[in-house]
Amino acid sequence: MTLRSKFSLLGAAAVGLMAAGCHTDMWVQPKHHHPYQESDLFADGNSSRPLPEGVVIHGKAKLDDAKYTGRENGKLVNRLPDTLTLHRETVDTRKDLLKVIERGKERYNIFCSHCHGATGDGKGMIALRGLSLKRPPGNFHTDRLREMELGHFYDVITKGYGVMYPQASRVKPDDRWAIVAYIRALQMSQNMDAATLSPEELSKVEASSNMAPSAKPSGAAK
Ligand code: HEC
Known part of the structure; x- marks a missing residue:
C-alpha cells in the first residue's frame, strides 16, 4: 500500500467516525417541535414562553392599523392613507393623487x-x-x-376573496393602496355623468374615444 492510499484510508475512517458521532448526538437531543407543545421543564407545563412585559416588535411592526388592515376600529376605511411610499418615493396622497393613480395603474396592469x-x-x-x-x-x-369602501379592495388584495387567492406576497401594502386608488378611478371612468364634465374635458373624451354617444351630455347627443 502506498503512503498516499494509507492516508486516504485514514481520512475516510476519520470522516466516518465524526459524521456518525455528530449525527447521533443531534438526532436525539431533546427539543420542542411545535408552539405551545407540552413541556415538563416549565411550571406552567407549556414549552412556549409568554413575552416579557414591554417587549417591542422587531422589524416589520405594523403599528398603523388602518394602513395595514384597511379597517379602523373594525370598520372598513374609505380613504387612502395620507402618505404612501411608492417606488421608494414618499407621496402625499392628498396633494399628489395623480402620482398614486399612475403607480396603481402600472401595478394593476401587472x-x-x-x-x-x-x-x-x-x-x-x-x-x-x-x-x-x-x-x-x-x-x-x-x-x-x-x-x-376603499378598505374592502385593500382587504381583498391582502387576503383574497372567495376563489381569488391573496396577492399580499406579490404586492406591498403601499402599492395595494395605489391599486385601490386606480380601481376607484376605473370605476369613475366607466360611470361618469358627462353633464358634469367641462367642455374641454368633454372634447378630450370625444377625441380619444369613438364611443361618443354615452360620453355626451344627454341634451347634446342629437
Ligand atoms: C387569477 C385571477 C385573479 C387575479 C390575478 C386577481 N383576481 Fe381579483 N378576483 C378573481 C376572482 C375569480 C374573483 C371572484 C371571487 C369569488 O367570487 O369567489 C375576484 C374578485 C375580486 C374582487 C371582488 C370582491 C367582491 O367584493 O366581490 C376584487 C375587488 C378583486 N378581485 C380585486 C383584485 C385586485 C385588485 C387584483 C390585483 C392585485 C386581483 N383581484 C387579482 C380573480 C383574480
Whole structure:
C-alpha cells in the first residue's frame, strides 16, 4: 500500500467516525417541535414562553392599523392613507393623487388585469381564454362595488376573496393602496355623468374615444 492510499484510508475512517458521532448526538437531543407543545421543564407545563412585559416588535411592526388592515376600529376605511411610499418615493396622497393613480395603474396592469380586464369588467385574457375558475373574476362596475369602501379592495388584495387567492406576497401594502386608488378611478371612468364634465374635458373624451354617444351630455347627443 502506498503512503498516499494509507492516508486516504485514514481520512475516510476519520470522516466516518465524526459524521456518525455528530449525527447521533443531534438526532436525539431533546427539543420542542411545535408552539405551545407540552413541556415538563416549565411550571406552567407549556414549552412556549409568554413575552416579557414591554417587549417591542422587531422589524416589520405594523403599528398603523388602518394602513395595514384597511379597517379602523373594525370598520372598513374609505380613504387612502395620507402618505404612501411608492417606488421608494414618499407621496402625499392628498396633494399628489395623480402620482398614486399612475403607480396603481402600472401595478394593476401587472397583477390584476389578466384576470379582471384592463377596465375592471372581469373579462381579462386568462379568464376568457384558459384559466378555469369556479367563479368569474369580479366586475368592479356594479353598484355594490362602486359604493364599497376603499378598505374592502385593500382587504381583498391582502387576503383574497372567495376563489381569488391573496396577492399580499406579490404586492406591498403601499402599492395595494395605489391599486385601490386606480380601481376607484376605473370605476369613475366607466360611470361618469358627462353633464358634469367641462367642455374641454368633454372634447378630450370625444377625441380619444369613438364611443361618443354615452360620453355626451344627454341634451347634446342629437
Ligand atoms: C387569477 C385571477 C385573479 C387575479 C390575478 C386577481 N383576481 Fe381579483 N378576483 C378573481 C376572482 C375569480 C374573483 C371572484 C371571487 C369569488 O367570487 O369567489 C375576484 C374578485 C375580486 C374582487 C371582488 C370582491 C367582491 O367584493 O366581490 C376584487 C375587488 C378583486 N378581485 C380585486 C383584485 C385586485 C385588485 C387584483 C390585483 C392585485 C386581483 N383581484 C387579482 C380573480 C383574480
